[in-house]
């Protein structure tokens with residue numbers, strides 16, 4: 001297998017790459033990677049050739065690394081305590097203050113009896129002191145796990161929280177320096193968001209407000225890192241350096257309140273060797289078991305064991321599912337105390353670097369994240385994305401679609417191509433994942449010149465729908481590496497017959513949208529066109545006019561807005577499921593197919609000129625007709 005793998009890794013004109021079907025994430029392969037890393041000419045997929053030096057330059061910590069380190073550090077200094085209600089805050093503070101120094105407290109709940117306070121302490125030692133002062137119920141049928149997930153029993157309720165300190169509990173009145181109880185939300189109220197969106201004065205403001213209200217907040221981020229901490233602590237008895245690293249939308253800046261938690265589990269790392277740059281400097285080496293020849297089977301067994309630990313021992317972890325035959329074996333579970341759906345993979349370092357790349361793209365321009373959020377929200381509303389796996393476009397692919405469009409904006413792109421970011425990389429930016437994928441790109445975003453593109457969010461969103469409504473998906477694929485690229489046209493020549501081809505930015509021989517079938521692509525195209533038409537009409541109106549038109553419509557139409565009494569206008573028309581339904585009825589696949597994909601978008605008013613009906617379900621065409629008439 002090693003020979004085959006080495007061959008594959010060296011294939012494709014020397015491109016060091018990752019072979020999907022191989023057990024690529026198994027550590028037994030690492031010596032091979034070290035050899036490859038040190039020997040071969042390492043060709044950036046963007047084209048420039050470089051050699052991985054014998055002595056790797058010291059990694060420059062990136063702003064992303066610093067962000068992750070800060071959050072991991074907060075989690076190491078935090079405990080999660082189930083309480084009776086937010087009112088328990090002073091009493092809990094007072095009790096904990098006997099043993100430890102409290103920095104911050106956050107409250108959340110998802111039902112009357114599921115109320116929690118995250119307590120951030122001054123140090124990891126403080127956490128240890130609290131855990132030393134905690135105990136188990138004396139019943140014999142409990143698994144006696146020690147973890148920072150606790151509950152605060154009512155005073156006099158027995159000895160589960162037993163003080164090893166002789167000090168008496170301070171009175172609540174004496175609770176000096178009581179930090180204010182911060183609150184966050186772990187579930188979204190669509191109605192509240194839409195009310196706020198409705199009261200905005202412009203479309204672009206609506207996009208901003210949607211983003212601000214639905215993005216992951218401080219609490220959402222803290223509970224994710226605490227959930228990761230629970231798993232890594234459970235494994236640290238055998239693997240003291242075990243890390244459960246969040247990746248995906250929890251950390252890449254595109255996470256929505258309630259998004260899942262993707263975790264990459266690293267049982268141990270060779271970082272000490274790598275950072276040192278001299279593998280021979282260590283004299284004492286741990287005795288270890290070799291991973292047997294069939295590494296993939298072994299990894300599946302390991303993942304199975306992780307699933308068992310979650311299922312058998314860890315409090316709050318329920319609904320454990322092992323999907324071990326997948327390309328990347330995965331264990332899914334639900335953490336009931338943080339209400340998070342978690343996906344655990346093993347040593348998924350390339351995906352971790354992918355999250356960093358997306359985070360960097362999102363940090364380069366303030367318009368990127370609001371746009372991605374809006375497109376993801378829209379795709380959910382028109383049912384292009386689905387919570388269940390299948391041939392549907394995923395949020396990750398949609399994000400790449402938006403980033404690619406922003407690279408292609410004319411005359412000035414909003415984002416640089418990945419090739420540009422690679423060419424600007426400093427020696428300290430060099431990164432190679434466990435499985436040998438080159439993840440080198442610029443980390444210091446202050447070195448990227450701000451974009452000269454000054455388009456509004458409104459115009460950019462319209463541009464996005466227009467761009468893909470007329471994109472030649474039959475012949476072309478999308479590449480973030482290329483961006484707007486050379487003169488060979490938009491996108492890249494599609495390397496295979498997949499209906500939708502979106503190149504994985506870090507593993508360029510992979511198509512991240514391989515799952516999307518022809519039917520789903522067609523639906524995507526139809527919805528893009530439909531959205532572009534709707535927005536074209538909106539752009540023809542001033543924001544005041546748009547509000548007025550929609551006010552008239554809602555006042556005498558059966559079409560109710562998404563939130564009670566809130567005026568549905570602008571962005572809400574794109575996002576409202578009821579409007580999506582109207583669009584479904586209005587635009588059949590057949591109609592859409594008649595439209596030339598490559599030509600200019602047909603004006604919706606031309607299509608619906610004679611379609612005014614006294615039918616509230618045809619609200620868009622009625623509105624447009626009315627508006628047209630009013631203008632004339």
Ligand code: CTP
Pocket residue numbers: 247248249250252255256259260262350351352354355394395396504511512
């Ligand atoms: N990923 C990847 N290649 C893929 C799919 C996913 O590298 N073909 C990585 C990306 O970093 C992605 C992460 O795995 O962000 C998690 O995937 P997923 O949970 O599907 O997407 P999210 O971005 O987390 O979005 P969501 O909010 O829908 O979970």
Ligand code: MG
Pocket residue numbers: 248249250259260261262
């Ligand atoms: Mg995710």
